[in-house]
Amino acid sequence: MKMLGLRLFGPTVMLGIGLQELGSVPLGCLLFYLWLAGLPLADRLLLQRHTWIEAVKYWGLRYNRSDTLAGAALGLVILAVILGAASSLWMYLFDPFNLRVLLANWGFSGSGRPLLIVVLIVLNPVLEELYWRGYVLQELKRKMSSLAAIGVSSLFYTVYHLLLVVPIFKPPFGWLAGLAVFGAGLVWGWMRVRSGSLLGAILCHLLADAGIMIVYGLYIA
Template sequence: MKLLFLLFGPTCMLFLGLQIGSSVPLAFLLFYGWLAFIPLYHLFLRREEKLQESLQQLGFAFNRKNVVVGTATGILSFLLILLSGYVFSSTLFDPTALASLLTRWQFTGDLTGWLIAILILINPILEEVYWRGYLLHKLSSGRKTSYAIFWTSLFYSLYHLLSVIPLFSAPYNVMMIIPVFAAGLIWGYLRTRQGSLIGSIISHMLADTGIMTVYLLFLS
């Protein structure tokens, strides 16, 4: 029950912010507040292990190969996203509907630059710490690593449906969850294979940069 609570929590926060509150700033506050609070509570309030042990469990350990592979996969993701945006943006998006949706979600005006910065710089760190750090370690306890990678990737993909379905044109909106799930598998593999979260964070950051670049170049 506790694990289900942790797995569904981010989706619930994003649902409250986007679908109920119709506000990206509110969604960010609830969503990132959850992602930050749970690992911090484990690190500093419960203190089940020593701080250094907890940080290692989360994946905060430097591994040169992990950084290199993470950077390479991130650059590849960035280029693929940019190319897809250039070739398929007119097919994947309805510009009028997208502009209306972003206005309703308050992803406009003076806040836009700050929201983009959060998505590029803060989002990859908090998502990776929560999914590939905290929960991946928790699910791996007494279970196969592949089990933990699959389920964290699945629930990581779940809340993306709340954003990609309204943003993309049908039927591509549902299909767009596939690369999100695949990215979760890759980042989970990187984390467990090389014992570090840093490569996954770098890769995730470059992928999100690609998404925001497509938005700025072809959609805004």
């Protein structure tokens, strides 16, 4: 049970330390991504003594054509929805001044911002999917049904996103954004279970994150 708690709450704790205690997006990302990458690697390779090939297979890092195409198609739809919602509802979703102040306080500004944007578009979807759908979901399936495992992993995937979206959006849209994150987690978990591959979820997630960063570039930066 202790290990399960670490898996479920660890990412939220790491991101919370970076944002709430240190007040820094870069430091929060560093702690967060070290956890996302480090725990699956340590567990599979050191504790379980899997080979790299066994670990990669366990995480679902294998090509599945139909899953990859479905991930690309769904990701483009999500990207279009994000851009459409932002363009038509911008004044209702965000307070531009307060949002810029918040992001500046978090350290999301200055010369390091382009690198951070690249990290959020490329590295973030890979590590989040590896952790939640490649690792945690598989561990939960050993204790419960696949449907329950998808729900539980999606719930805890959503929790730390609330640390970000609730302050960013005007009320009550932060909580609605949290529901959207939960829905995305359910879909990506289902894709992982159905296909046995993680690549479709990664690609879909990457396109969704790209949409968010495009909105940032168009309306906030």
